[in-house]
Amino acid sequence: MSRSRVALLGLGLLLMLLLYLGLPGPPEQTSWLWGNPNVTVVAGLTPGNSPIFYREVRPLHRAHRVEVVLLHGKAFNSHTWERLGTLQLLSQKGYRAVALDLPGFGNSAPSEEARTEAGRAELLQRVLRDLKVHNAVLVSPSLSGHYSLPxxxxxxxxxxxxxxxAPTSTRNYTQEQFWVVKTPTLILYGELDRVLARESLQQLRHLPNHSVVKLRAAGHACYLHKPQDFHVALLSFLDHLL
Incomplete structure (x- = not known):
């Protein structure tokens, strides 16, 4: 191969490298329509040193001030609420809904902040602030109690x-600490969950402003086993908050 050809080949490879390095990375936030021109779906990362991935539905015409924030259990992530149809249903009813990937799950990297109880509470507070969530209803299954309860x-x-x-970590708090919380609460659990559901129910009953719904023939992830019953109970609770 002649020197001129080698030089041209080298120049071509250099140009390709420069173009590659100059290309922008994946966007931090993307949006698309969900087969419904009145609903926008947004997915992205929150700002800050420990960014959290989220999926959000924004109805064009919001009917309610309440904003629903969905956490997840150990074997799941924010995509669970999309597959289940929860995000779509909430948007159809006029609610803004946000599903999060907790640190180390889905598209969220592990976070040093999540190592302590105070850090997990602060992380969740920061995420709500970054996403401008002001009237949150927090849905917290299983492992996510590690975040929601602090x-x-x-x-x-x-x-x-x-x-x-059936959240984890309920034993970390006393009866007196639960009594102080006046937040309207819907305690949901599956009839067949005979371990964590019973343990958490025993503690959560000390919340003074609560109601309880047991989903028949459903296990620990009762929202997966009985999605229609879960959605009916959730929407009924939201309606009573308005």
């Missing part, structure tokens, strides 16, 4: 409602 104890005045679904 937040509830410290910042329950910021919550419009709370929907625990």
């Amino acid at each position: 937040f509830l104890m410290r910042s329950h005045q910021q919550l419009h409602g709370f929907v625990p679904i």
Whole structure:
């Protein structure tokens, strides 16, 4: 191969490298329509040192001030609420809804902040602030109680409602600490969940402003086993908050 050809080949490879390095990275936020021109779906990362991935539905015409924030259990992530149809249903009813990937799950990286109880409460507070959520109803299944309960104890005045679904960490708090929380609460659990549901129910019953719904023939992830019953109970609770 002649020197001129080698030089041209080298120049071409250099140009390709420069073009590659100059290309913009993946966008931090993307949006698309969900087969419904009145609903916009947004997915992206919150700002800050420990960004959290989120999925959000924004109805064009919001019917309610209440905003629903959905956490997830150990084997799941924010995409669970999309597959289940919860995000779509809430948007159809005029609610803004946001589903989060907790640190180390889905598209969210692990976070040093999540190592302590105070850090987890602060992380959740920061995410709500970054996403401009002002009238949150927090839906918290299973593992996510590790985040929602510290937040509830410290910042329950910021919550419009709370929907625990057999959450972990209820034993970390006393009866007196639960008594202080006046947030309207819907305690949801599956009839066949005979371990964590019973343990958490025993503690959560000390919340003074609560109601209880048991989903028949459903296990720990009762919202997956009985999605229609879950959605009916959730929407009924939201309607009573208005």
